[in-house]
Amino acid sequence: MPNDEDLGAILLTLKLASLVTAILLLVGTPIAWWLAHTGSRWKGIIGALVALPLVLPPAVLGFYLLVLMGPHGPVGQFTKLLGLGTLPFTFGGLVVASTLYSLPFVVQPLQNAFEAIGTRPLEVAATLRASFLDTFFTVVVPLARPGFLTAAILGFAHTIGEFGVVLMVGGNIPDRTRVISMQIFNHVETGEYAQAHWLSAGMLVFSFVVLLVLYTLTPNPWSKR
Amino acid sequence: MKAFTRISLAVALAFSVAPAWAEDVQVAVAANFTKPMEKIAADFEKATGNKVVTSFGASGKLVEQMKNGAPFEIFLSADQKNPIKLEQEKLDVSGSRFTYAIGKLVLWSSKPGYVDDQGEILKKGDFQHIAIADPATAPYGKAAMKVMEKMDLLGTLQPKIVQGESIAQAKEFVSSGNAELGFVALSQVIKEKGGSSWMVPQSLYKPLYQDAILLKTGENSAAAKAFISYLASDAALAVIKDYGYELPSWTKTDAK
Numbered sequence: 001m002p003n004d005e006d007l008g009a010i011l012l013t014l015k016l017a018s019l020v021t022a023i024l025l026l027v028g029t030p031i032a033w034w035l036a037h038t039g040s041r042w043k044g045i046i047g048a049l050v051a052l053p054l055v056l057p058p059a060v061l062g063f064y065l066l067v068l069m070g071p072h073g074p075v076g077q078f079t080k081l082l083g084l085g086t087l088p089f090t091f092g093g094l095v096v097a098s099t100l101y102s103l104p105f106v107v108q109p110l111q112n113a114f115e116a117i118g119t120r121p122l123e124v125a126a127t128l129r130a131s132f133l134d135t136f137f138t139v140v141v142p143l144a145r146p147g148f149l150t151a152a153i154l155g156f157a158h159t160i161g162e163f164g165v166v167l168m169v170g171g172n173i174p175d176r177t178r179v180i181s182m183q184i185f186n187h188v189e190t191g192e193y194a195q196a197h198w199l200s201a202g203m204l205v206f207s208f209v210v211l212l213v214l215y216t217l218t219p220n221p222w223s224k225r
Numbered sequence: 226m227k228a229f230t231r232i233s234l235a236v237a238l239a240f241s242v243a244p245a246w247a248e249d250v251q252v253a254v255a256a257n258f259t260k261p262m263e264k265i266a267a268d269f270e271k272a273t274g275n276k277v278v279t280s281f282g283a284s285g286k287l288v289e290q291m292k293n294g295a296p297f298e299i300f301l302s303a304d305q306k307n308p309i310k311l312e313q314e315k316l317d318v319s320g321s322r323f324t325y326a327i328g329k330l331v332l333w334s335s336k337p338g339y340v341d342d343q344g345e346i347l348k349k350g351d352f353q354h355i356a357i358a359d360p361a362t363a364p365y366g367k368a369a370m371k372v373m374e375k376m377d378l379l380g381t382l383q384p385k386i387v388q389g390e391s392i393a394q395a396k397e398f399v400s401s402g403n404a405e406l407g408f409v410a411l412s413q414v415i416k417e418k419g420g421s422s423w424m425v426p427q428s429l430y431k432p433l434y435q436d437a438i439l440l441k442t443g444e445n446s447a448a449a450k451a452f453i454s455y456l457a458s459d460a461a462l463a464v465i466k467d468y469g470y471e472l473p474s475w476t477k478t479d480a481k
Contacts (some may be wrong), residue, residue: 171387
């Protein structure tokens, strides 16, 4: 059976993933919108930067975050100036790291959805004198609903499974930075296979259900339609 | 086609050097012993021509890997408990275990003048993070917990503890300044310039007898046996001492 530390890790992971998903939808939507509609020559660079965590080894991301957010790094200096202290080994640090790490999983489905809508519905809305925000919430959001759903589910699920970055900047603190994957790692490394099985099987079922829901709700979440 | 020829040539070349690997010695080494091991391995290679392949990590983790069939021939632990586990699993060459060094724990900061030489800073608790190695797998982490417990400070320090997955990561947390101070092995910081430290008195933790053991996988390897005897040689002991370890008493009584 899962012990108290396991339950703590599960709660912490759910809290982290929920918060990160909310932040990602807020931050990712404007980025995806811009990428879907811009003709700017920066599009390639920004698009590549956003997609970078897909191919970058988590250890690399973790290393740079540790250096940047540490007391000698520019981000660390800034957060200290704000009186927040430094971010490594804190829940806030994990939120920042996970947001960067899961960014492409939210931006890309949204971008695909926005591109699929095209400009025509926007132009029609404009002829009806709808303001931009009006158009966005009454035309774009309903049409891009599958995209938002895919983005939210993928962002959430990907954050749940994060390991490498947490290993680098987390510090393995119970109830603060020890997420599920970290806890599984600890169990395996100390030979507590029964505990590792509980959590791993849970993750397996969870991941399958997530994908099942995703494929049931949106016929082909990866297509551009 | 040209590319294919080139690739096959490269592959053929890569495999043609394979026989040279035959005399490799695969050694699993507790992370605290990283620096002396690098020196000892280099000296051994120079002296014998055998190549030493090392993997570093927390002792508990390395033992789990060996139980699961990791191909190590020699294990240099940070304690005696972990090699004894291998004896219980009958993975060792029986009678091969011996103490090669006695480890020393220090409280260390990369900031000069930060840690006082009495460890009073622990009582003041004027810091955000104190790094230790994971006590579940690293003997030095366990020793650090013992020290804080004995000083009756574990309750107040607990929320500030951050754990490295081995003593190497714990030291990295302190070096980068992300943790103001931490419990590390003397060998990791003895050659470090700057910084400040407190040698933790031996009365606060059990002596860290570090044992080496020859595994069944290395039973028939002349190179592995040669390394074991090299580890107990005067040349290797001099390096071990140089990195701040205390030498086991058998060095005084008999030349093993």
